[in-house]
Amino acid sequence: MIQSKDISFALGAEIFGIDLASPLVPNLVQEIHQIFLDRLVLVFRNQILTPKQQVRFARYFGSVVPYPFLKGLECCPEVLEVITQPEDGVNFGGGWHTDTPYLEIPSLGSVLYAKELPPVGGDTLFSNMYMAYNTLDKKTRSFLDGQLGVHSANKRYAKPADRSQIYGQIKQAENKENMSTENYHPIIRTHCETNRKSLFVSSLHTTTIKGMKEKAADIMLTRLYEHQARDAFTCRVVWEPDTLVIWDNRCVLHNALFDYAGYKRRMHRVTIEGDRPT
Ligand code: SIN
Numbered sequence: 001m002i003q004s005k006d007i008s009f010a011l012g013a014e015i016f017g018i019d020l021a022s023p024l025v026p027n028l029v030q031e032i033h034q035i036f037l038d039r040l041v042l043v044f045r046n047q048i049l050t051p052k053q054q055v056r057f058a059r060y061f062g063s064v065v066p067y068p069f070l071k072g073l074e075c076c077p078e079v080l081e082v083i084t085q086p087e088d089g090v091n092f093g094g095g096w097h098t099d100t101p102y103l104e105i106p107s108l109g110s111v112l113y114a115k116e117l118p119p120v121g122g123d124t125l126f127s128n129m130y131m132a133y134n135t136l137d138k139k140t141r142s143f144l145d146g147q148l149g150v151h152s153a154n155k156r157y158a159k160p161a162d163r164s165q166i167y168g169q170i171k172q173a174e175n176k177e178n179m180s181t182e183n184y185h186p187i188i189r190t191h192c193e194t195n196r197k198s199l200f201v202s203s204l205h206t207t208t209i210k211g212m213k214e215k216a217a218d219i220m221l222t223r224l225y226e227h228q229a230r231d232a233f234t235c236r237v238v239w240e241p242d243t244l245v246i247w248d249n250r251c252v253l254h255n256a257l258f259d260y261a262g263y264k265r266r267m268h269r270v271t272i273e274g275d276r277p278t
Helices: 026-039 051-059 129-134 138-144 168-173 214-228
Strands: 003-006 013-016 041-044 080-084 107-116 124-128 148-152 182-186 188-190 197-199 206-209 234-237 244-248 252-256 265-273
Touching: 003 026, 013 026, 026 041, 026 244, 041 234, 051 107, 051 244, 051 265, 124 129, 129 197, 129 214, 182 188, 197 214, 206 214, 244 252
Parallel strands: 013 041
Antiparallel strands: 003 013, 041 244, 080 265, 107 244, 107 265, 124 234, 124 252, 148 182, 148 206, 188 197
């Protein structure tokens, strides 16, 4: 039996007594996987891991895929080094979002490992989208049922004024073709493993609702963005060096706080391949 402690009422669990540097036996993987499906965000402290060991852990959950816009590490291309430099005006992953919803096949989950942290701050917030869906009023739920959200990789950077602020790493590696990637997916998504429904939109990437008038879509999306970030749905992960976190992008949003300007934050991220949302 794995020892774990919930992080908040809504989601998240800290897992104790497991060393991810060693391969895990199938029973243990199964148990971790069940806690992942129940708690959506898992935190493992004091893990001394090589990039390859991080990838091995991610592979217990599915295939590993590259991040579309940035190159991975030389020694292990599956691992993306996410760096906010002291001079950066914007951080990577700031604002509520799920990872890569603008792809035809958005990611299942992400595995993030803390390499270098600011002296304080740089926490990550997570929000439970099953709860967001379950607490919508009946009328909104039935209105949204069958509607498609449009997700773009370029939303945040669409206005020329914002481009000067773009996070340094993206600026260097920007691939214009990829950055214009856009796809649409059901706003009410059914999780392929738990069969539970969740709300699948986010302020960072969702641009509109397919087929709806722009203004009406904006009003509805703004309402949903406020709703999905309610405190009652969230948990907060306070990073320590060598903390590893995995989250389920199919039913969780996250938001990397940028409250440490002038300091460096360096993380290693692995993306797990998902399924086509239904
Ligand atoms: C991300 O959005 O993948 C980054 C999250 C973080 O750095 O906390």
